[in-house]
Amino acid sequence: MADSRAPKYHRMADALRREIRDGELPPGHRLPAETALSERFRISLPTVRQALSVLRAEGLIESRHGVGTFVKEQRRLQRRSRGRYGSARGHGKLLTHHLRHDIVFAGRGEAPAHIAEIMGLKPGAEVVIRRRNLFDKETGQPEEIGASYLPVEVAGGTYLEEPKVVPKALFLCVEELTGRHYTRARDQWIARMPTADEAATLELPNGAAVLHVVHTARDENGNVLEISESVWPADRVVVIDDYDIEQAADEPSAPSEV
Amino acid sequence: MADSRAPKYHRMADALRREIRDGELPPGHRLPAETALSERFRISLPTVRQALSVLRAEGLIESRHGVGTFVKEQRRLQRRSRGRYGSARGHGKLLTHHLRHDIVFAGRGEAPAHIAEIMGLKPGAEVVIRRRNLFDKETGQPEEIGASYLPVEVAGGTYLEEPKVVPKALFLCVEELTGRHYTRARDQWIARMPTADEAATLELPNGAAVLHVVHTARDENGNVLEISESVWPADRVVVIDDYDIEQAADEPSAPSEV
DNA sequence: CAGTGGTCTAGACCACGCG
DNA sequence: GCGTGGTCTAGACCACTGC
Structure with a gap:
């Protein structure tokens, strides 16, 4: 998981995924803006968006245009x-x-x-x-x-x-x-x-x-x-x-x- | 489908999807290289890649690093x-x-x-x-x-x-x-x-x-x-x-x- | 209006498979 | 070596939401 040779978007997705699973980012919580994530992870904006798209495909987060990106309810x-x-x-x-x-x-x-x-x-x-x-x-x-x-x-x-x-x-x-x-x-x-x-x-x-x-x-x-x-x-x-x-x-x- | 106001990557995905469904791009067929698709659709390379990622997520195509992108067998x-x-x-x-x-x-x-x-x-x-x-x-x-x-x-x-x-x-x-x-x-x-x-x-x-x-x-x-x-x-x-x-x-x- | 995510571009460099 | 897709960057502009 913490493979330092993995792609940046992969490592960033792993980090956020862990924070969500561990409850640091609870369901309904708004993630920092993409620009903020870009600074925090020292990753360019397109790559931040690539990482988020992975979590979106997994159903862990949901982005609302003009509003923000939120941790989804994981309850099935x-x-x-x-x-x-x-x-x-x-x-x-x-x-x-x-x-x-x-x-x-x-x-x-x-x-x-x-x-x-x-x-x-x-x-x-x-x-x-x-x-x-x-x-x-x-x-x-x-x-x-x-x-x-x-x-x-x-x-x-x-x-x-x-x-x-x-x-x-x-x-x-x-x-x-x-x-x-x-x-x-x-x-x-x-x-x-x-x-x-x-x-x-x-x-x-x-x-x-x-x-x-x-x-x-x-x-x-x-x-x-x-x-x-x-x-x-x-x-x-x-x-x-x-x-x-x-x-x-x-x-x-x-x-x-x- | 042919909504001209739709995003470019969406229209390109629609076009390729139709070619695959209609058999113009049969299973196993290799798609043109991303650079060639970029010229054909007059769309920048990153946007071409975005379009292909949609079709990849749908399971319609499969990319092999260093080889090419292929139409997948659709037989389940x-x-x-x-x-x-x-x-x-x-x-x-x-x-x-x-x-x-x-x-x-x-x-x-x-x-x-x-x-x-x-x-x-x-x-x-x-x-x-x-x-x-x-x-x-x-x-x-x-x-x-x-x-x-x-x-x-x-x-x-x-x-x-x-x-x-x-x-x-x-x-x-x-x-x-x-x-x-x-x-x-x-x-x-x-x-x-x-x-x-x-x-x-x-x-x-x-x-x-x-x-x-x-x-x-x-x-x-x-x-x-x-x-x-x-x-x-x-x-x-x-x-x-x-x-x-x-x-x-x-x-x-x-x-x-x- | 300010802030957000969505779209799009023009590059660069790397990693892989193959001849 | 060459062509392929994979990763990454630095921007730009637009569309949407809420105040």
């Missing part, structure tokens, strides 16, 4: 993936009651390429789409971008095409409407840089990544009932999945004499 | 999370046969803070640790850093303390050795910047993120049997979870005459 908020069904089977409640749901869109639309591919449809085929943005009820901060894609034969002509909050977990609505059963699921996890739209919606600082999960649910015949995807600001969340582990089915039944 | 390799048990219950095989396992360490050690906290132990308490690095068998490229932490009362004195590849999925070993059953699990997903060690082990380019999952498995009494964590290079993988969706327990049993 726990967010629940929508990929679990066990608890909702019991009470049917949504797990996101502390978030405000904004239905951005609900109705028919063209399936994005990666969705059409999973569903086995041609690119641009029509599906039922529900888009929503989720905000923290207290701070108003955007916390999640969500979208659900349902085949027309599953959700066409139902209230799922209407831009209203559904009365219970989406999969319970689909099962009730179709009589088909959610049987098997696949979650695909990706971390990547945001699109311009995502960066704007989630109010992401420059260089921040997103965590993206694509959840595909199928019935017992392998037909897709629903694809839902969620996009979170990567540096602000830890996404949690709780689930039961199925017990061994082929476990030999205990011999009676043992 | 599918990696399976170790959080699923269903299929392994059947055949007991590991799902990572296309990867080479290097056991880095196996034995007693101090639990890292976040592991000790989940286990309800004091920081630095002794646990059984198994660390491994996984490499692609074909390319030799590092693909995953893995670690498993087991309470001493679970794995102490067993062959799990020996630095050898286990004969089957770890959870089957633990169930066999202890007679306890994996019952409930929690996965915690995080995307973050790598530590210096991780960046070196995974051969990550500057600014690349990692995808990190902490998997906690408990028995029917809620006691931790195992915590396993995996760290992947975020821009090279999509991590897949397949699982069965439990059917409604309160579903009315089918009438016999139907």
Whole structure:
């Protein structure tokens, strides 16, 4: 860490990183101005900015134009993936009651390429789409971008095409409407840089990544009932999945004499 | 995208990004030297470098010191999370046969803070640790850093303390050795910047993120049997979870005459 | 208005990989 | 030796925020 042969911006980033981790620079604290840091570390302004850009990419600091550079809250908020069904089977409640749901869109639309591919449809085929943005009820901060894609034969002509909050977990609505059963699921996890739209919606600082999960649910015949995807600001969340582990089915039944 | 009021480095990044997406700059292709890009876009060298750093952070390009800047393979390799048990219950095989396992360490050690906290132990308490690095068998490229932490009362004195590849999925070993059953699990997903060690082990380019999952498995009494964590290079993988969706327990049993 | 970070330039020198 | 990207400097001007 204190390698004196390391680049200056690297050593400066290390020094500031340590001060942040050790609490000398607590969350919310304003760092000295770049010109002040330049004098303190005896490093030129461009190099100071390079060091800060490293910490910005790590999510440790955040710069506000015209205001200053601040130590970010390091607390990651726990967010629940929508990929679990066990608890909702019991009470049917949504797990996101502390978030405000904004239905951005609900109705028919063209399936994005990666969705059409999973569903086995041609690119641009029509599906039922529900888009929503989720905000923290207290701070108003955007916390999640969500979208659900349902085949027309599953959700066409139902209230799922209407831009209203559904009365219970989406999969319970689909099962009730179709009589088909959610049987098997696949979650695909990706971390990547945001699109311009995502960066704007989630109010992401420059260089921040997103965590993206694509959840595909199928019935017992392998037909897709629903694809839902969620996009979170990567540096602000830890996404949690709780689930039961199925017990061994082929476990030999205990011999009676043992 | 083509906003003429956008910063130069942003417009240049957009232009190159489009050329890469459209295949004009195919994967593996070498970009013109920074000096050539500077002339082509009529942008100063530092600003060209700023534009390239954006694309580097997105994982679209990779620079090799003294050689050049190249378009990266955009294929994300599918990696399976170790959080699923269903299929392994059947055949007991590991799902990572296309990867080479290097056991880095196996034995007693101090639990890292976040592991000790989940286990309800004091920081630095002794646990059984198994660390491994996984490499692609074909390319030799590092693909995953893995670690498993087991309470001493679970794995102490067993062959799990020996630095050898286990004969089957770890959870089957633990169930066999202890007679306890994996019952409930929690996965915690995080995307973050790598530590210096991780960046070196995974051969990550500057600014690349990692995808990190902490998997906690408990028995029917809620006691931790195992915590396993995996760290992947975020821009090279999509991590897949397949699982069965439990059917409604309160579903009315089918009438016999139907 | 003063102070801040954001953008941009024109250089210089070094470190690396390769022929 | 040559061309490459990596590091670093000394500036300049602009855009934003808050007083």
